[in-house]
Amino acid sequence: MPTEPVLDGQRPTRADYEAATRERWISAGAEITTMLLQGADEEDVLEHIVNVAMEIGSADTAALILPGLQGELTAEIVHGNGAGNLLGLVMPREGMSWNALRTGEGHLVDSLAAKPDLHTEALRAYGPALYAPMGTAEQPVGVLLLMRSVGGHVFDAADLRRAQSFAKQAALALVLADARQAQAQARLVEERERIARDLHDLAIQQLFATGMQLEVVRRRAGRGLDKAGLIAIVDEALTSVDSSVREIRSVVRSLRDPDAASGVVERLRRESSLARTGLGFAPSLLITLDGRSVGDDAEDEELFDSVIVGALADDVVAVVREGLANAARHAQASSVSARISLSTQGGGVTVEVEDDGIGLGNVSGRKSGTWNLAARARQHAGESVVRDAPSGHGTLLHWHAPVTLDPAQGAPSPRP
Numbered sequence: 001m002p003t004e005p006v007l008d009g010q011r012p013t014r015a016d017y018e019a020a021t022r023e024r025w026i027s028a029g030a031e032i033t034t035m036l037l038q039g040a041d042e043e044d045v046l047e048h049i050v051n052v053a054m055e056i057g058s059a060d061t062a063a064l065i066l067p068g069l070q071g072e073l074t075a076e077i078v079h080g081n082g083a084g085n086l087l088g089l090v091m092p093r094e095g096m097s098w099n100a101l102r103t104g105e106g107h108l109v110d111s112l113a114a115k116p117d118l119h120t121e122a123l124r125a126y127g128p129a130l131y132a133p134m135g136t137a138e139q140p141v142g143v144l145l146l147m148r149s150v151g152g153h154v155f156d157a158a159d160l161r162r163a164q165s166f167a168k169q170a171a172l173a174l175v176l177a178d179a180r181q182a183q184a185q186a187r188l189v190e191e192r193e194r195i196a197r198d199l200h201d202l203a204i205q206q207l208f209a210t211g212m213q214l215e216v217v218r219r220r221a222g223r224g225l226d227k228a229g230l231i232a233i234v235d236e237a238l239t240s241v242d243s244s245v246r247e248i249r250s251v252v253r254s255l256r257d258p259d260a261a262s263g264v265v266e267r268l269r270r271e272s273s274l275a276r277t278g279l280g281f282a283p284s285l286l287i288t289l290d291g292r293s294v295g296d297d298a299e300d301e302e303l304f305d306s307v308i309v310g311a312l313a314d315d316v317v318a319v320v321r322e323g324l325a326n327a328a329r330h331a332q333a334s335s336v337s338a339r340i341s342l343s344t345q346g347g348g349v350t351v352e353v354e355d356d357g358i359g360l361g362n363v364s365g366r367k368s369g370t371w372n373l374a375a376r377a378r379q380h381a382g383e384s385v386v387r388d389a390p391s392g393h394g395t396l397l398h399w400h401a402p403v404t405l406d407p408a409q410g411a412p413s414p415r416p
């Protein structure tokens with residue numbers, strides 16, 4: 001009598017096979033999550049779900065049945081035997097797909113071909129079937145349908161359990177991906193509002209003021225008066241046009257590249273723009289590199305961004321934020337200026353936030369804000385003071401950190 005070649009303990013047992021299948025379902029589920037986290041296209045993920053389910057479930061045909069626009073359930077993605085006949089099939093309300101979706105419970109059919117009360121004739125071409133709902137009864141996503149040919153091995157309870165938990169995990173990943181997309185959408189709307197505000201408050205106001213200056217020039221020129229005065233006004237208008245161009249350029253940059261990790265200069269501009277709400281007016285922001293105003297020259301901005309990076313960049317931004325917040329909360333000021341200057345000749349980076357408000361008065365004891373500023377300075381062997389402004393009115397926050405420049409960074413050329 002022929003016997004199977006058995007080496008005791010080496011032939012895979014039924015239990016080994018089950019364990020391996022379970023393992024495969026679990027890692028397939030994890031893979032779906034990873035795909036979605038990495039930002040894969042949802043359509044690709046759905047295709048992938050159907051493919052792996054068909055393979056691991058040893059099915060001849062697999063279909064993903066999803067709710068359509070009119071609330072109907074349609075076989076949206078079908079792979080395997082007879083896929084063409086099933087694609088686009090609308091599932092009847094009283095059928096098994098709907099039942100699985102409504103209840104959140106899957107079920108097995110020994111043979112669709114032999115099922116007396118089958119509602120969908122196209123399914124009669126198949127034998128054993130497994131319906132696994134994706135999602136829960138409260139948050140249904142769809143139904144995963146696995147089928148084998150007529151006469152094929154029937155699916156068992158363990159198959160159902162595993163396919164079902166895979167389908168649930170895939171559904172959860174899809175729901176989370178949707179939520180993330182909605183969040184990204186909300187951020188986009190917020191970002192647009194900020195851009196509109198920036199354009200209105202900074203660029204448009206400035207252009208409006210320039211228009212008025214030119215109006216004055218025209219009136220005076222019409223009367224043939226005061227050549228020197230006219231030149232002065234025109235000069236002023238030109239400066240103001242330059243600065244409008246800069247504002248608009250920075251808004252455009254943030255439009256073009258909203259997701260790119262921003263350089264510190266861009267982050268400071270945002271900080272200043274955001275502070276407007278608390279202050280009730282726009283603070284003035286001056287960022288300088290070796291005394292030159294950054295923004296006049298793209299290379300200066302690049303150099304600034306390449307020197308102030310990492311923890312130092314975070315600290316500089318945080319110091320400006322705290323200074324502006326203090327001015328908004330305590331100063332009752334009518335103007336505030338934030339100045340950030342970087343000296344590449346060993347001077348380091350200095351942040352000053354100055355307001356023309358009521359001044360410090362007799363503040364007793366340090367509070368967390370000033371304490372944090374000092375701590376941030378100490379980390380870079382720097383210093384931080386908050387004191388009365390030298391003008392006699394208001395408060396000056398002075399924060400400084402030495403910066404050791406990489407010799408290669410002295411010039412704005414990248415290191416080899």
Ligand SMILES: Nc1ncnc2c1ncn2[C@@H]1O[C@H](COP(=O)(O)OP(=O)(O)O)[C@@H](O)[C@H]1O
Binds near residue numbers: 360370
């Ligand atoms: N720009 C400012 N104008 C007036 N007072 C200020 C200013 N900045 C700080 N102060 C005073 O110093 C105190 C300490 O500031 P801070 O440590 O930032 O604490 P907080 O802002 O949480 O009150 C404030 O409570 C306020 O009385």
Ligand SMILES: [Mg+2]
Binds near residue numbers: 369370
């Ligand atoms: Mg504070």
